[in-house]
Amino acid sequence: MLSWLPENISTYGGDIDSLMYHIYYITGVWFLLTYGVIIVFLLRYRRQEGQKAAYVRGDSLTQASWLLVPLLIVLALDLWIDFQGSEVWAKIKIDAPSSDLLVGVTGKQFNWEIAYPGPDGKLGTADDLEMENELHVPVNKVVHVILRSKDVIHSFFLPNLRLKQDVMPGRTIEAWFEATKPGRYPLPCAELCGFGHSGMEGSLIVHSLDEYEKWVQKNWPNKP
Ligand SMILES: [Cu+2]
The missing domain is CATH 2.60.40.420 (Cupredoxins -  blue copper proteins)
Known part of the structure; x- marks a missing residue:
């Protein structure tokens, strides 16, 4: 999958690629999930006879959790990417092998x-x-x-x-x-x-x- 990246001929290319795939998969799943929810809600809560739209301000915790829960998940995934990336980053940017x-x-x-x-x-x-x-x-x-x-x-x-x-x-x-x-x-x-x-x-x-x-x-x- 995702073999459209240019051919890798680098000793550390595999590390970079796996980090890339990691980000692709996380953002890909998240993309499908959010757009899936949007589409389901568009259909389910579409205009209906005799039903007025409600004005939702997110005052209650149940309402606010629609924002807070995804926020925490995205933050956790972000930290996970940073954590994984820091190893690759250190290997390439800090511990450069010597050479003449x-x-x-x-x-x-x-x-x-x-x-x-x-x-x-x-x-x-x-x-x-x-x-x-x-x-x-x-x-x-x-x-x-x-x-x-x-x-x-x-x-x-x-x-x-x-x-x-x-x-x-x-x-x-x-x-x-x-x-x-x-x-x-x-x-x-x-x-x-x-x-x-x-x-x-x-x-x-x-x-x-x-x-x-x-x-x-x-x-x-x-x-x-
Ligand atoms: Cu230039």
């Missing part, structure tokens, strides 16, 4: 500037390689992404990796992911950032380890 693979991604109207640190492993040095809109990574390796913006707010979005992070001018934000399947995947901007926003789309290229090694050798032939 680093890549810089800078959003600008209307491109992603991707910077690879080169053999010294540091960004902002002479051996950096810069390219536009192509994020090359190896499969099954943790990659840290250093996110920046040159102008306005953009949003770094890798739907297949279940990763979406706003990119803010003046701030450096770190994210991470680990892709589990080689291929080419979309990297759109998910924040309306101006006239060319809809065309702001890069690619994530996940290489097999051999292929990635070849890509590295091609770009840094003297890499030790």
Whole structure:
């Protein structure tokens, strides 16, 4: 069910998806329930000959409970979602695994500037390689992404990796992911950032380890 989500190729994608399904099912059941009650009441209490409409203010507890009981249930479900979500949130946002693979991604109207640190492993040095809109990574390796913006707010979005992070001018934000399947995947901007926003789309290229090694050798032939 609900297999319309894009293919998941992220180590933590399953956690995000199960949280999503959780929310879908809760809100789905609640949606059917409330609209079911509305429809039943519309039919049952429709206009009838000789019966005047009553003006109900909810003064008695029995009447007010029509609001208070659903309110408490919704609140409890909300806390349940928060509780379940906090575990996933901590796993992804707080306990990021360490990695020596680093890549810089800078959003600008209307491109992603991707910077690879080169053999010294540091960004902002002479051996950096810069390219536009192509994020090359190896499969099954943790990659840290250093996110920046040159102008306005953009949003770094890798739907297949279940990763979406706003990119803010003046701030450096770190994210991470680990892709589990080689291929080419979309990297759109998910924040309306101006006239060319809809065309702001890069690619994530996940290489097999051999292929990635070849890509590295091609770009840094003297890499030790
Ligand atoms: Cu953008």
